[in-house]
Amino acid sequence: MGSSLAMQAARQAVKLRVEDATKHYHTRTGVVHALEGVSFDVREGELVCVLGPSGCGKSTLLWAMSGLHQLTRGRILLDGEAITRPHPAIAMIFQDANLLPWRNLLRNINLPFEIKGIPPAARRDRVNALLKRVGLAGFETKYPRELSGGMQQRASIVRSLAVDPEVLLMDEPFGALDAFTRDEMNLLIQEIWMESGKTVVFITHNIAEAIFLADRIVVLSPRPGRLARIFEIDLPRPRTLELTTQPHFIETLVAIKASIDHGGARAASD
Amino acid sequence: MPDDLADNIPTFDTRSKQDAEIGLSNWSALTSGPGVRTWLEAAAIVLVAVVIIGGSELLLRIFQVPQYILPTPSLIAWALVHDFRFIFPHMVVTLTELCSGFAIGASAGFLLAAVITQFPFVEKVITPYILLLVTTPMLALVPLLILRFGFGMEPRIIAVSLAVGPMVMINAATGFRRADLAKIALARSFGANTIQIFMKIRIPMAMPMIIVGLMVGSIFGLLTAVGAEMVGGAEGLGNRLAYYSSLIRMPQFFAVILILALIGISIYVLFYWIGKKWASWES
Ligand SMILES: Nc1ncnc2c1ncn2[C@@H]1O[C@H](COP(=O)(O)OP(=O)(O)OP(=O)(O)O)[C@@H](O)[C@H]1O
Ligand SMILES: [Mg+2]
Numbered sequence: 001m002g003s004s005l006a007m008q009a010a011r012q013a014v015k016l017r018v019e020d021a022t023k024h025y026h027t028r029t030g031v032v033h034a035l036e037g038v039s040f041d042v043r044e045g046e047l048v049c050v051l052g053p054s055g056c057g058k059s060t061l062l063w064a065m066s067g068l069h070q071l072t073r074g075r076i077l078l079d080g081e082a083i084t085r086p087h088p089a090i091a092m093i094f095q096d097a098n099l100l101p102w103r104n105l106l107r108n109i110n111l112p113f114e115i116k117g118i119p120p121a122a123r124r125d126r127v128n129a130l131l132k133r134v135g136l137a138g139f140e141t142k143y144p145r146e147l148s149g150g151m152q153q154r155a156s157i158v159r160s161l162a163v164d165p166e167v168l169l170m171d172e173p174f175g176a177l178d179a180f181t182r183d184e185m186n187l188l189i190q191e192i193w194m195e196s197g198k199t200v201v202f203i204t205h206n207i208a209e210a211i212f213l214a215d216r217i218v219v220l221s222p223r224p225g226r227l228a229r230i231f232e233i234d235l236p237r238p239r240t241l242e243l244t245t246q247p248h249f250i251e252t253l254v255a256i257k258a259s260i261d262h263g264g265a266r267a268a269s270d
Numbered sequence: 271m272p273d274d275l276a277d278n279i280p281t282f283d284t285r286s287k288q289d290a291e292i293g294l295s296n297w298s299a300l301t302s303g304p305g306v307r308t309w310l311e312a313a314a315i316v317l318v319a320v321v322i323i324g325g326s327e328l329l330l331r332i333f334q335v336p337q338y339i340l341p342t343p344s345l346i347a348w349a350l351v352h353d354f355r356f357i358f359p360h361m362v363v364t365l366t367e368l369c370s371g372f373a374i375g376a377s378a379g380f381l382l383a384a385v386i387t388q389f390p391f392v393e394k395v396i397t398p399y400i401l402l403l404v405t406t407p408m409l410a411l412v413p414l415l416i417l418r419f420g421f422g423m424e425p426r427i428i429a430v431s432l433a434v435g436p437m438v439m440i441n442a443a444t445g446f447r448r449a450d451l452a453k454i455a456l457a458r459s460f461g462a463n464t465i466q467i468f469m470k471i472r473i474p475m476a477m478p479m480i481i482v483g484l485m486v487g488s489i490f491g492l493l494t495a496v497g498a499e500m501v502g503g504a505e506g507l508g509n510r511l512a513y514y515s516s517l518i519r520m521p522q523f524f525a526v527i528l529i530l531a532l533i534g535i536s537i538y539v540l541f542y543w544i545g546k547k548w549a550s551w552e553s
Pocket of ligand 1: 025026027032033034053054055056057059061205277278279
């Protein structure tokens with residue numbers, strides 16, 4: 001499949017449209033312009049990374065896309081319809097795995113079913129398959145504190161995928177993990193994305209991570225957060241960890257970094 | 271509504287923040303309590319008990335301490351066995367007062383905590399009065415309550431619930447207040463409504479503090495029940511304490527104290543196990 005998948009995605013319909021997204025926070029010390037007139041599209045089945053330095057409004061953007069927060073101006077459209085509150089077709093994956101410590105792994109994964117009033121038994125097969133897919137089969141009765149950070153984040157991915165959303169929003173999901181676990185998780189995300197064909201918006205401040213994952217990278221500049229540039233990444237898929245040391249990958253990285261630095265933004269590498 | 275996320279994006283700097291919580295008591299201090307692990311530990315515990323009881327028996331006999339000052343353990347044990355059938359009905363009275371007062375006070379305290387933490391403004395207005403109730407010994411009200419309700423169980427049940435309620439409320443409110451924005455956002459992102467967020471996130475999150483509140487509240491309730499019985503009325507273990515001491519029947523007096531201690535310990539153990547079962551995820 002490889003890059004044909006990305007090209008196929010390119011032909012496809014717009015899934016999510018961000019239109020003039022603007023957010024002003026009113027604080028005691030004044031108004032913070034977190035996001036200013038950001039517009040871009042995410043096509044169906046596409047994996048888009050939003051990249052930018054800390055404080056440039058990435059989370060603000062994603063939380064608005066999830067319907068959890070409102071924008072000051074502009075709107076988010078899902079299949080042409082404005083999002084004003086959490087939508088069943090959209091699932092969010094948080095920076096922290098955000099598992100409930102009083103529930104074991106399986107009951108954590110069943111939380112969305114309970115909320116939506118779906119009997120978990122009806123989704124048992126799907127959940128089992130997903131748990132097996134991410135290597136968590138056999139850990140169903142373990143509590144979050146008994147799982148490593150990577151396992152916890154995998155559980156939270158299963159929890160979001162179990163409800164079969166059309167769009168996955170991820171806010172620096174692996175920011176708290178060590179570099180090795182992070183690579184492993186990025187591979188997993190790529191595989192799951194390629195298998196499921198879901199639309200993914202992935203937030204990161206790590207350029208290499210963005211290049212590794214993305215079909216396109218939306219770069220934001222800070223204060224106020226504006227759209228700086230959009231990069232198409234046409235590296236073949238499935239991408240491997242070896243790819244990250246190849247000249248072409250490095251060239252892309254240097255180019256993106258230069259454009260960010262040139263754009264007046266602070267260096268966004270780490 | 272506090273579960274309205276407003277514009278807040280949780281920071282996810284987990285751990286640490288819960289340690290800074292100020293409650294009336296610390297759950298981890300309770301859960302690190304009893305629990306016998308080996309036969310050696312059990313043997314040591316029994317040995318110490320034997321030494322203390324046997325030792326005091328011996329010392330009291332050697333120095334011929336008069337019975338009306340401090341009866342020997344064997345005399346107390348004998349009184350406990352011999353007079354238990356006279357004491358038992360009073361124990362039932364005290365336990366009835368405790369249980370009904372606890373049921374009323376704890377549910378009121380819990381509901382009040384649940385409601386006021388939803389409205390920070392109301393909470394600010396009400397908290398001083400709750401503190402007043404916590405710090406005022408409810409015993410002081412008993413003579414007044416007796417004037418109004420007579421010498422039956424009612425004034426004592428009211429006093430017990432007034433002692434239990436604020437204690438449960440203040441602890442439960444601490445628990446509800448610390449509900450974590452990230453968890454609420456999580457439930458919301460799956461479409462949870464306010465009631466679901468309350469049932470699935472806020473209550474479990476507050477559970478350790480709720481159980482601490484119930485435990486402290488029930489111990490306070492026991493003290494209040496016994497105190498109220500000593501102040502007025504003709505029944506209950508508190509009344510027996512006053513009765514036996516006025517007759518200088520010290521073995522019986524200490525037998526009643528022993529029963530009260532056992533009730534207190536049972537309450538502790540009960541909530542210890544409830545905490546283990548429902549709130550062990552925290553430690
Ligand atoms: N609730 C709020 N009230 C006031 N200002 C806020 C609020 N939330 C965010 N901000 C400000 O808005 C700007 C963008 O914040 P945001 O969290 O979206 O950035 P980010 O790109 O996600 O940063 P990071 O990489 O550190 O997560 C920052 O300057 C931040 O201080
Ligand atoms: Mg952020």
